[in-house]
Amino acid sequence: MSFLDQPMTTTDELPRSADVVVVGAGHNGLVSAAYLARAGLDVVVVEASPTYGGMTATNEMLPEAPGYKINEASLQASLFRTTNIDQELGLGRRYGLKQTIIDPAHFQLAADGSSLGLWRDPRKTADELRHFSRRDADRLLDLYRVIDSAVEIGLPLMQTNVTRPALKAVMKTVAGAAKNRKELVNVGRWMANSQAEAVEEYFEHDMIKAPLLTSLPFMPFDADLSGWSLIYLGVLSKYGVSMFHGGTGSFPKSLAACIHDHGGKIITDAPVEELVVTGGRVTGVRVRGGKEITARRGVLTACSPRTTLERLLPDGVLPHRLQNAVKHIPTKKRGITDYKLNIALSGTIRMTKHEKWRGDGIDLRLACNCFHPYEEVLAAARSCVRGEVPDQVPGLATVPTAFDQFAPPGKDVFWYWSGLTPAIPRDGWDQARKQITDNVIRDAQQYYEGIESLEVARRELAQPDLEERFWAIDGSVYHVDPTITRFGPRKPAPGFAGYRTPVPGLFLTGSGTHPVAGISGMPGQNAAKTMIKLFKAEDSGGLRHRIAALAEQERGVQARLELADDPWPTPSAPHA
Structure with a gap:
């Protein structure tokens, strides 16, 4: 049995302790875990969902269409090639990760059959x-x-x-x-x-x-x-821009293999209910059912920062100013939100008119394609802000079976992603979800012949579905709205940048941390290297005690500053 085929550890096999507990087995959490395990740390990853990979997971489209596979939330690995993660972890050399650059990565399709390739x-x-x-x-x-x-x-x-x-x-x-x-x-x-x-x-x-x-x-x-x-x-x-052979899920599979190879564990179907805090320090996690894992060095969370800091961290650990900053981390203030549609087809999609116009033999199904005019895109954004479902829902379409075996022979799957659906639909999500899907299929049929007639099953993920499936607050694939004021030292919020938090023993990574969302792994890589550097400093002989003393002193000063800045301090108990 290869590492890629190994079953994950079950909750019955939960260890009592580890050096580091990573909460969330999305690709950033797994990148961090791989680096930490490779550095010789005892690492346990706990994941709420039955499968690992988070929004990069590739799974069968069950029960709707057995034998069809989908990237549940993702399309392409847009940023991964900007990193050296593959080289440093040996994902391609040792753990089976294979990727191919898609060129052109995008086309703009016009109704008259013309197209423009973005090479x-x-x-x-x-x-x-x-x-x-x-x-x-x-x-x-x-x-x-x-x-x-x-x-x-x-x-x-x-x-x-x-x-x-x-x-x-x-x-x-x-x-x-x-x-x-x-x-x-x-x-x-x-x-x-x-x-x-x-x-x-x-x-x-x-x-x-x-x-x-x-x-x-x-x-x-x-x-x-x-x-x-x-x-x-x-x-x-x-x-x-590349695609992973076997889907984006091949990336977390290779990371899981690396983690196992270095002695780490991944435990799925084990949602964390609370971070354990002892003496002001995060010392472990409590998973569903009450079982605890002690973290000797620290806990790293790869979920939404608000999930960590509002839902998992016990009340009263953060001073008022920082707790207020967490409360106001934006997750749906842009007016727009994300949507993913997966359709299983009983045959092969055709793009006859557009391929004939080009005449160069390129399979237009493979790239991520757009087909809405500029003014329709602007109008769609304005509609979303008003809480209306756009008449046209611009997005990216691809038929990945042109690249890999995601369906039975002779059959296709169609994937569509849009970032232009209303964050707060005026008529509610039941009506909005249906209207969005109907509009997408109606428009896509003009370019992808066969979508309506060949449909076997569909799976649509609107904002509430993304939240339920991926435990993401407000269904935000970014975890923090990607506005310019939420980058750099203000991401996810002032006081929480740099992966270390003001709470000793607690670290953050994931799409809501520096630098960006998307499939890159950079937040996970940066967080792990930050932790490794800190742990080495703590372990460096006599310096360890000085660092610890300085850290305690710094926390004491900071606590006094927080209290001084707190407009509503907790009243002191009266003197006896």
């Missing part, structure tokens, strides 16, 4: 774009120069602790800024603009404007500083 090489995209607008083709290459500079400057700081950055990362950023100094003014102006303003400044044709909104609905399109969303183009060109 890894910007020059190839520009060559296609000249068919629609020669001006836009030249402007695209101008924009890529600006964005490529931003990636070179900013990426090193994404791959380190945001509050205690590694010197090597800082030096790389400084070197990137020096190398690209001629573009610094353009970088600043582009990032300060709204996303819509940046798109309209550079481009005039719908074929390039539309996908730069549809694919990247992070902040409101008219919000200042939302122009940074377009940095994805730089990731696309420099690193390429």
Whole structure:
């Protein structure tokens, strides 16, 4: 039996203690666990769901369509190739992870059969774009120069602790800024603009404007500083976007194999009910049924920060100011939220009109495709803010059976993701969910022939379904709204950045921590390296005691400051 096939530990086999307990077996929690176990720590991962992988899980579409597999919430591994996780953990060399770059990663499809491919090489995209607008083709290459500079400057700081950055990362950023100094003014102006303003400044044709909104609905399109969303183009060109063979679930499977290989354990179907706090320090977890696991060094949670700090941490551990900051971590304040549709089909989807127009033999089913015009995307966002389901629901569509065996022979699966559904639908989710799905299928049928006639079963995940399936507050796939004020040292909230929390023994990782959501593993990698560095310092002989004493002193000072800042301090008991 290979590591990939090994069953997970059951709750009957819960260990009494470990060096580190990781709460949540999404890909970031597993990345952290793999690094910690490889460093020689005794690691136990506890996961609430029956399967591990979180939003990157690939499972059979049961009971709706046996034999069909789906990435339950994800599509592509958009950011993983920006990291060195594969190399450092040996996921490809030793644990079976295999990935292939998809190029073009995206197409914009038009109703008349035309299309624009977004290639890894910007020059190839520009060559296609000249068919629609020669001006836009030249402007695209101008924009890529600006964005490529931003990636070179900013990426090193994404791959380190945001509050205690590694010197090597800082030096790389400084070197990137020096190398690209001629573009610094353009970088600043582009990032300060709204996303819509940046798109309209550079481009005039719908074929390039539309996908730069549809694919990247992070902040409101008219919000200042939302122009940074377009940095994805730089990731696309420099690193390429890949798909994992076997689905995104192959990533957590390879991580699980690495964890097991280094003595770690993963326990599924074991939701944590409470963090155990002893003497002001988090010392373990209590899982469903009352069983406890003691954490000798610390507890790392990879779930939503609000889940950790509001639901799992006992009341009264955090002072009022910090508890109030946690309460106001935004999870659905943008007006938009996410939606995933999976459809099992009894035959093969056709894209005859669009493939005939291109005439280059590319299987258009494979890429993540958009097919709504620019103005429809803007209108959809405005409808969501009003609490209305958009008449058109822009998003990304793909038929992954063009890449891998996700269905029985001769059959397809269709996946669709949208970030443009209403966060608070006026008519409630039962009606909104049906309306969203009906609108998506109606529009997709114009481009993906056979969706309606070949449907065997569907599984739709709207906001409440995402919350129930993945234990994510408000169904947020980001855990924290990806607004510009919730990045860097304010992510997830002031006082909680840098993976260490003000509560000794408690650490955070996951999509709600630095740097970003998406399938990258960077939050998990950064958190684990932060913990390993701290543990080494604590274990370094006589220095250990000095560090501990300084830490206790710092916590005492901080507690006094919190009390002084607290507008509603708890009254002291009267003197006897």
